[in-house]
Amino acid sequence: MLDDKKVTAIMEAVDEGFDEQMEFTAHLVRFPSVRGQEQTAQDFMAKEMTTRGLSVDRWKINVEDIKDLPGFSPVDISYENALNVVGTHRATRQKGHSLILNGHIDVVPTGPLDKWTTPPFEPRTENGLMYGRGAGDMKSGLVSCLFALDALKRIGYGPASDVYVQSVIEEEPTGNGTLACLQRGYRADAALIPEPMEGTLMRAEMGIMWFQVQVHGDPQHASGGQGSGVNAIEKAFYLVQALKDLERDWNGLKGEHPEYISHPYPVRFNLGRIKGGDWTSSVPAWCHFDMRVGFYPGWDLADVRAKIETCIQKAAHEDDFIKSNIPTIVYNGHQSEGFVLKNADEVEGVLGKSHKAVFGERLGEFSIPGATDGHFFSLYANTPALVYGPKCISSHGFDEAVDIESVRKTTQTIALFIAHWCGLETV
Amino acid sequence: MLDDKKVTAIMEAVDEGFDEQMEFTAHLVRFPSVRGQEQTAQDFMAKEMTTRGLSVDRWKINVEDIKDLPGFSPVDISYENALNVVGTHRATRQKGHSLILNGHIDVVPTGPLDKWTTPPFEPRTENGLMYGRGAGDMKSGLVSCLFALDALKRIGYGPASDVYVQSVIEEEPTGNGTLACLQRGYRADAALIPEPMEGTLMRAEMGIMWFQVQVHGDPQHASGGQGSGVNAIEKAFYLVQALKDLERDWNGLKGEHPEYISHPYPVRFNLGRIKGGDWTSSVPAWCHFDMRVGFYPGWDLADVRAKIETCIQKAAHEDDFIKSNIPTIVYNGHQSEGFVLKNADEVEGVLGKSHKAVFGERLGEFSIPGATDGHFFSLYANTPALVYGPKCISSHGFDEAVDIESVRKTTQTIALFIAHWCGLETV
Numbered sequence: 088m089l090d091d092k093k094v095t096a097i098m099e100a101v102d103e104g105f106d107e108q109m110e111f112t113a114h115l116v117r118f119p120s121v122r123g124q125e126q127t128a129q130d131f132m133a134k135e136m137t138t139r140g141l142s143v144d145r146w147k148i149n150v151e152d153i154k155d156l157p158g159f160s161p162v163d164i165s166y167e168n169a170l171n172v173v174g175t176h177r178a179t180r181q182k183g184h185s186l187i188l189n190g191h192i193d194v195v196p197t198g199p200l201d202k203w204t205t206p207p208f209e210p211r212t213e214n215g216l217m218y219g220r221g222a223g224d225m226k227s228g229l230v231s232c233l234f235a236l237d238a239l240k241r242i243g244y245g246p247a248s249d250v251y252v253q254s255v256i257e258e259e260p261t262g263n264g265t266l267a268c269l270q271r272g273y274r275a276d277a278a279l280i281p282e283p284m285e286g287t288l289m290r291a292e293m294g295i296m297w298f299q300v301q302v303h304g305d306p307q308h309a310s311g312g313q314g315s316g317v318n319a320i321e322k323a324f325y326l327v328q329a330l331k332d333l334e335r336d337w338n339g340l341k342g343e344h345p346e347y348i349s350h351p352y353p354v355r356f357n358l359g360r361i362k363g364g365d366w367t368s369s370v371p372a373w374c375h376f377d378m379r380v381g382f383y384p385g386w387d388l389a390d391v392r393a394k395i396e397t398c399i400q401k402a403a404h405e406d407d408f409i410k411s412n413i414p415t416i417v418y419n420g421h422q423s424e425g426f427v428l429k430n431a432d433e434v435e436g437v438l439g440k441s442h443k444a445v446f447g448e449r450l451g452e453f454s455i456p457g458a459t460d461g462h463f464f465s466l467y468a469n470t471p472a473l474v475y476g477p478k479c480i481s482s483h484g485f486d487e488a489v490d491i492e493s494v495r496k497t498t499q500t501i502a503l504f505i506a507h508w509c510g511l512e513t514v
Numbered sequence: 515m516l517d518d519k520k521v522t523a524i525m526e527a528v529d530e531g532f533d534e535q536m537e538f539t540a541h542l543v544r545f546p547s548v549r550g551q552e553q554t555a556q557d558f559m560a561k562e563m564t565t566r567g568l569s570v571d572r573w574k575i576n577v578e579d580i581k582d583l584p585g586f587s588p589v590d591i592s593y594e595n596a597l598n599v600v601g602t603h604r605a606t607r608q609k610g611h612s613l614i615l616n617g618h619i620d621v622v623p624t625g626p627l628d629k630w631t632t633p634p635f636e637p638r639t640e641n642g643l644m645y646g647r648g649a650g651d652m653k654s655g656l657v658s659c660l661f662a663l664d665a666l667k668r669i670g671y672g673p674a675s676d677v678y679v680q681s682v683i684e685e686e687p688t689g690n691g692t693l694a695c696l697q698r699g700y701r702a703d704a705a706l707i708p709e710p711m712e713g714t715l716m717r718a719e720m721g722i723m724w725f726q727v728q729v730h731g732d733p734q735h736a737s738g739g740q741g742s743g744v745n746a747i748e749k750a751f752y753l754v755q756a757l758k759d760l761e762r763d764w765n766g767l768k769g770e771h772p773e774y775i776s777h778p779y780p781v782r783f784n785l786g787r788i789k790g791g792d793w794t795s796s797v798p799a800w801c802h803f804d805m806r807v808g809f810y811p812g813w814d815l816a817d818v819r820a821k822i823e824t825c826i827q828k829a830a831h832e833d834d835f836i837k838s839n840i841p842t843i844v845y846n847g848h849q850s851e852g853f854v855l856k857n858a859d860e861v862e863g864v865l866g867k868s869h870k871a872v873f874g875e876r877l878g879e880f881s882i883p884g885a886t887d888g889h890f891f892s893l894y895a896n897t898p899a900l901v902y903g904p905k906c907i908s909s910h911g912f913d914e915a916v917d918i919e920s921v922r923k924t925t926q927t928i929a930l931f932i933a934h935w936c937g938l939e940t941v
Contacts (some may be wrong), residue, residue, distance in 0.1 A: 195793045198792060306910055308909045309786060310883040311883075318785060321785060358748060360793070367687075373626055381737060420794055456738075482735045484734045484743065
């Protein structure tokens with residue numbers, strides 16, 4: 088047990104390193120670690136972990152190694168530069184509980200640059216916010232893991248059990264980065280993922296599925312008049328509408344899922360991308376659209392796919408052209424099951440105690456309509472995953488930012504959590 | 515005047531060369547002369563014109579030379595390999611009427627290859643049809659110009675006036691190829707364009723305008739729930755609908771345009787291309803769609819743009835987000851006015867006479883809902899342009915084909931037309 092004096096010392100030690108922590112965060116934000124380009128940020132993380140005395144394992148994810156594991160999501164990109172980095176602190180004697188600290192280094196695309204007040208990969212601090220793509224989701228969280236450990240060391244301690252800091256890729260599109268850590272054998276008594284949860288604990292996350300619908304058309308000269316040719320883009324609009332009806336139906340089922348009963352609209356179908364047609368004066372022969380759907384924890388992936396396909400087939404059969412030109416559905420990216428955090432009273436208690444020491448109030452909880460890598464630990468490794476981190480503004484949006492004070496406080500909480508959960512040994 | 519014997523001799527001379535003509539056509543179809551890649555087909559045409567004793571002028575189109583001319587359409591591609599080819603027959607003495615024979619070598623994209631029965635650039639002949647991208651639109655027509663001249667030569671004649679065979683590019687996206695011929699000074703007493711008109715004379719063509727609407731969104735995390743973020747793709751759908759309403763309104767005006775009064779639906783707005791979003795789990799920040807609109811002859815380009823912009827602005831102001839995030843409209847590609855063939859009785863009479871000699875019936879006429887390069891000659895060079903050629907199936911579609919018998923007959927008509935219009939001299 089930590090006495091009050093030690094609690095205060097740990098919190099002050101975080102404060103002491105906090106300017107450096109935010110400089111480090113800004114440095115990390117400068118790496119444009121969008122999908123397929125995470126490697127330079129990962130090289131930097133590996134170097135920083137080495138500097139801190141962690142034993143570094145940096146490896147290229149091999150699809151062959153993970154493709155048959157539950158939780159794998161198919162990909163259509165190269166993993167040529169797909170590096171994971173794990174830095175391990177090995178305790179002298181393994182007295183306390185072991186811990187995985189997991190955060191993702193990949194960020195989503197910026198969208199049009201002219202919509203950003205300042206460039207997304209040139210972090211800017213203003214009015215207590217640090218702006219930049221990935222500042223909130225979730226480089227500040229990932230960095231806070233290293234600096235929580237730094238704070239303990241600053242006052243002469245290290246965790247009294249093994250701690251694995253995992254800087255993973257592929258969280259945004261698949262989760263295959265965290266899956267690859269599991270495949271490599273990394274296990275602990277609990278995992279903490281400092282995703283931007285605004286200082287609350289994630290109670291549940293939705294399942295997420297990505298799929299592409301490839302719609303066919305009948306290309307003819309654009310001047311063919313009504314009835315000549317079939318416009319694949321317009322047929323895509325029609326199918327999107329059918330899927331939007333399914334979204335509404337699924338939201339209607341929230342009463343069956345206690346974690347989501349009070350959420351206004353937990354199921355979100357996002358029409359995220361579209362591309363169709365080759366020539367302005369030809370009736371488009373093809374249109375592909377990409378959709379992200381959310382679904383409730385406990386729903387089976389095969390069932391979800393069946394529901395989506397039934398929806399599309401039903402709409403197809405009400406259209407004379409589509410019914411004889413059935414769209415192709417391709418599943419690439421997230422095939423992620425949801426989960427509810429359960430049977431984790433002990434570790435939740437430790438986080439709650441740590442949070443209360445910092446924030447002065449009880450740890451709240453929230454069930455998110457999105458997803459994190461948390462489900463991998465819970466569903467496939469029987470490991471409680473606590474998702475808890477700072478406050479992010481405009482995640483995935485223009486002018487994404489993290490609230491700096493929330494970073495400071497959640498870093499203090501994480502440092503205390505490590506001290507309580509792992510125990511401390513003198514270094 | 516040609517006597518019956520000479521008419522018969524010319525028609526037979528076409529027949530004599532017809533196998534070679536179709537082989538030549540197949541060879542030309544093999545060049546994948548989509549936009550930006552016409553140069554190899556043009557090199558071949560230049561060589562073939564030289565072989566035939568025509569004086570060849572092959573030049574790279576320079577946007578600077580034409581950009582201020584009426585009829586110019588802006589482009590956003592490189593003209594690095596944008597070659598026009600004109601082969602000139604200079605008569606010993608200029609006795610008859612001079613003539614431009616104009617055809618385009620550029621073809622539209624194929625669309626998905628798996629929808630073609632056989633590959634689009636490997637021509638195939640079956641049941642009287644030659645299949646291949648460009649077989650109908652309009653390599654067979656372009657080739658028929660050369661073989662009509664060949665036929666005359668075969669029986670010892672050449673045109674008794676100057677004839678310019680123009681193999682142009684950029685007909686499908688802009689018309690800048692034909693415009694560049696005018697800029698270079700090519701003029702004649704009439705022009706004939708063997709576009710696939712199924713053996714009828716084109717009486718009128720519509721104006722064509724291409725534009726792109728760049729729609730903005732507010733990207734947020736896809737899981738943000740209802741009311742979080744604004745989906746640019748869905749906003750594009752909304753604007754497309756507004757434009758479709760304008761299409762309907764414009765069709766309602768056909769009564770004011772005698773050439774189109776009996777056409778079921780002369781104005782066609784084609785949603786030809788769409789692209790939007792960067793990430794399946796982000797609300798799309800942007801969506802661009804390309805539309806081709808048709809409008810009546812006599813309508814002014816500036817007025818058409820004003821009507822389109824008013825339509826989009828009206829829809830924008832009925833939407834809370836779009837009204838403060840007004841889409842950008844970019845005009846690239848066709849900015850082509852329509853025209854009605856008028857005051858061309860003499861040359862029409864010559865074509866009609868030639869057609870009747872071959873087909874045994876009166877030359878019909880048709881006002882097309884599309885466009886050709888004909889308007890350049892009519893509007894900007896005071897030259898009557900006759901658009902008349904073979905029968906094409908599935909223009910711009912899969913399994914495009916030309917009816918071989920229609921090629922034979924329209925080539926005979928063109929040979930007779932040259933003989934009548936230009937007169938003949940012995941070679």
